[in-house]
Amino acid sequence: xxxQKELKPYVIxxxxxGTNSVFGIVDSRGEIKATTAIKTQVYDNxxxxxxxxxxxxxxxxxxxxxxxxxxxxxxxxxNGNYYNGTIEFAPNLKxxxxxxxxxxxxxxxxxxxxxxxxxxxxAAAIGEMAYGVARGMKNFIxxxxxxxxxxxxxxxxxxxxxxxxxxGELGHVVVRTPNGRPCGCGRTGCLEAYCSATGVARTAxxxxxxxxxxxxxxxxxxxxITSLDVAIAAGKGDELAKEIFEFTGSLLGEACANFAxxxxxxxxxxxxxxxxxxxxxxKPIIESYQKNVLNIYKGKxxxxxxxxDGSSAAVLGASAVGWDL
Amino acid sequence: xxxQKELKPYVIxxxxxGTNSVFGIVDSRGEIKATTAIKTQVYDNxxxxxxxxxxxxxxxxxxxxxxxxxxxxxxxxxNGNYYNGTIEFAPNLKxxxxxxxxxxxxxxxxxxxxxxxxxxxxAAAIGEMAYGVARGMKNFIxxxxxxxxxxxxxxxxxxxxxxxxxxGELGHVVVRTPNGRPCGCGRTGCLEAYCSATGVARTAxxxxxxxxxxxxxxxxxxxxITSLDVAIAAGKGDELAKEIFEFTGSLLGEACANFAxxxxxxxxxxxxxxxxxxxxxxKPIIESYQKNVLNIYKGKxxxxxxxxDGSSAAVLGASAVGWDL
Numbered sequence: 156x157x158x159q160k161e162l163k164p165y166v167i168x169x170x171x172x173g174t175n176s177v178f179g180i181v182d183s184r185g186e187i188k189a190t191t192a193i194k195t196q197v198y199d200n201x202x203x204x205x206x207x208x209x210x211x212x213x214x215x216x217x218x219x220x221x222x223x224x225x226x227x228x229x230x231x232x233x234n235g236n237y238y239n240g241t242i243e244f245a246p247n248l249k250x251x252x253x254x255x256x257x258x259x260x261x262x263x264x265x266x267x268x269x270x271x272x273x274x275x276x277x278a279a280a281i282g283e284m285a286y287g288v289a290r291g292m293k294n295f296i297x298x299x300x301x302x303x304x305x306x307x308x309x310x311x312x313x314x315x316x317x318x319x320x321x322x323g324e325l326g327h328v329v330v331r332t333p334n335g336r337p338c339g340c341g342r343t344g345c346l347e348a349y350c351s352a353t354g355v356a357r358t359a360x361x362x363x364x365x366x367x368x369x370x371x372x373x374x375x376x377x378x379x380i381t382s383l384d385v386a387i388a389a390g391k392g393d394e395l396a397k398e399i400f401e402f403t404g405s406l407l408g409e410a411c412a413n414f415a416x417x418x419x420x421x422x423x424x425x426x427x428x429x430x431x432x433x434x435x436x437x438k439p440i441i442e443s444y445q446k447n448v449l450n451i452y453k454g455k456x457x458x459x460x461x462x463x464d465g466s467s468a469a470v471l472g473a474s475a476v477g478w479d480l
Numbered sequence: 481x482x483x484q485k486e487l488k489p490y491v492i493x494x495x496x497x498g499t500n501s502v503f504g505i506v507d508s509r510g511e512i513k514a515t516t517a518i519k520t521q522v523y524d525n526x527x528x529x530x531x532x533x534x535x536x537x538x539x540x541x542x543x544x545x546x547x548x549x550x551x552x553x554x555x556x557x558x559n560g561n562y563y564n565g566t567i568e569f570a571p572n573l574k575x576x577x578x579x580x581x582x583x584x585x586x587x588x589x590x591x592x593x594x595x596x597x598x599x600x601x602x603a604a605a606i607g608e609m610a611y612g613v614a615r616g617m618k619n620f621i622x623x624x625x626x627x628x629x630x631x632x633x634x635x636x637x638x639x640x641x642x643x644x645x646x647x648g649e650l651g652h653v654v655v656r657t658p659n660g661r662p663c664g665c666g667r668t669g670c671l672e673a674y675c676s677a678t679g680v681a682r683t684a685x686x687x688x689x690x691x692x693x694x695x696x697x698x699x700x701x702x703x704x705i706t707s708l709d710v711a712i713a714a715g716k717g718d719e720l721a722k723e724i725f726e727f728t729g730s731l732l733g734e735a736c737a738n739f740a741x742x743x744x745x746x747x748x749x750x751x752x753x754x755x756x757x758x759x760x761x762x763k764p765i766i767e768s769y770q771k772n773v774l775n776i777y778k779g780k781x782x783x784x785x786x787x788x789d790g791s792s793a794a795v796l797g798a799s800a801v802g803w804d805l
Contacts, residue, residue, distance in 0.1 A: 452646065
């Protein structure tokens with residue numbers, strides 16, 4: 156292993172997002188040696204996307220001494236399936252929404268190195284285990300709070316992929332029944348409908364419409380309110396904005412209490428844009444968890460915010476998938 | 481391993497219940513060679529309980545050729561902790577409710593063989609994997625439907641014990657919010673409050689109180705109705721009794737849809753008294769699951785009833801914990 160790492164000291168990480176595809180060349184300590192990016196969606200099909208990626212990669216590969224120095228590539232991608240190395244019916248990818256794209260295979264053939272792929276939240280969990288706050292932990296859950304709510308679950312030191320490679324969609328656990336909020340997945344009451352960035356904005360519009368109290372948020376067009384606006388207002392002491400985060404955190408705490416009954420993790424680790432709200436969000440999560448969790452689990456789990464640098468965390472997570480090969 | 485099994489071809493399984501403690505000596509194919517039992521609660525403390533157990537065991541140990549033929553002992557017990565071999569604060573055990581009982585150690589010292597212990601639902605899951613319908617499966621969930629609702633979760637071929645040994649309490653996942661039924665655990669809306677045998681009886685009382693339609697169940701004193709009464713009435717075609725099972729199955733299907741988002745199991749396996757209701761329960765479970773589960777999981781999981789013989793399943797499950805030692 157160590158000899159291997161000396162001969163081939165780097166892996167490529169690809170954080171494949173709906174807008175940008177960010178590549179990094181990473182060493183075994185999680186240092187990003189070189190980075191590049193392309194736009195994800197300007198290509199009509201996946202072959203053109205891979206071709207453009209490899210062209211962009213060539214410059215940074217040369218920078219670290221050529222492809223012989225690179226052990227593998229890891230990809231974090233929406234709807235990524237680790238077992239098959241495929242992206243399956245990803246609604247936000249022009250060249251990936253209508254079927255099964257064998258992206259790991261395509262990159263492996265183009266670069267001549269092994270390539271592994273998983274979904275973005277799983278990549279985040281692997282990244283936390285390799286370089287982040289989950290180092291040394293065997294049982295933990297990463298919850299990503301972004302446009303959607305994703306999750307990566309680790310049990311006995313292993314990522315939970317399940318029978319089909321799609322386990323760990325905790326954003327689509329139903330937390331309000333019956334008559335919960337409609338969710339983008341076509342069902343109602345999902346955690347994601349409340350606790351994603353868009354869920355926070357929906358809560359803001361609901362609170363503003365059903366209540367009369369003053370708020371800085373009333374100066375904005377309700378349709379344009381984002382979770383960032385809510386965070387800024389809350390940071391200025393706006394009571395209604397603070398209550399929006401309390402509501403969001405309270406639901407996340409309830410949900411985590413249910414997740415504890417599943418895998419009793421050592422820690423819940425939060426990742427993504429919403430975590431910038433800090434204690435505004437984390438305090439109600441922890442309070443609600445302690446209130447709602449089954450007695451035997453009380454006071455045991457840690458609640459942590461990802462320790463990985465926001466801008467590079469997704470690339471690091473993806474690269475960690477490559478180290479596992 | 482095979483040589484081991486020839487020299488020591490048996491394990492002892494103990495199904496430790498609130499009323500009876502049933503012991504079996506089991507071979508590697510899951511055949512019960514000899515069996516005995518004692519009452520669990522007539523002993524004032526755990527030392528007397530272990531002494532009485534060993535006395536009862538002696539006769540059947542002699543029957544198979546003495547303790548030298550026995551590799552280990554496995555125990556399935558309420559609130560059993562695999563990591564420590566302890567029973568912790570088990571409300572239904574006179575000598576186990578007030579603290580931490582090191583039962584595995586006590587039996588190990590008394591018998592001179594290794595002893596492992598886990599909770600009863602985990603033992604059932606290990607039993608299904610060793611001898612039952614889960615043979616060859618790497619990802620599945622066993623749900624036990626008895627006085628309570630328990631669960632044993634297997635991920636990547638391993639039981640999920642979590643950070644503290646208490647993972648897999650799916651009976652206490654909240655399925656109705658807010659304002660769900662009070663549960664024995666002190667919280668509200670737990671799966672167990674609806675889908676245990678006592679939950680079914682509660683549903684019967686609710687239906688009888690809030691509805692006017694005729695039912696065979698109206699001939700009974702509402703307070704005395706059991707899930708067995710409901711099953712018998714449903715078996716006779718009683719519409720209200722059938723609807724009680726539909727309601728119960730529907731909630732179980734919803735819950736399983738949430739569990740799929742966690743570990744995407746190959747199968748859900750139901751175990752325990754309520755499964756005797758057969759299709760009356762299983763059909764609504766499957767229908768509700770297909771209706772409620774996230775699209776990517778649809779049509780994938782199997783829904784099975786335990787293939788283990790009811791009376792001996794718990795002993796077999798416990799013995800399988802011993803084989804793992």
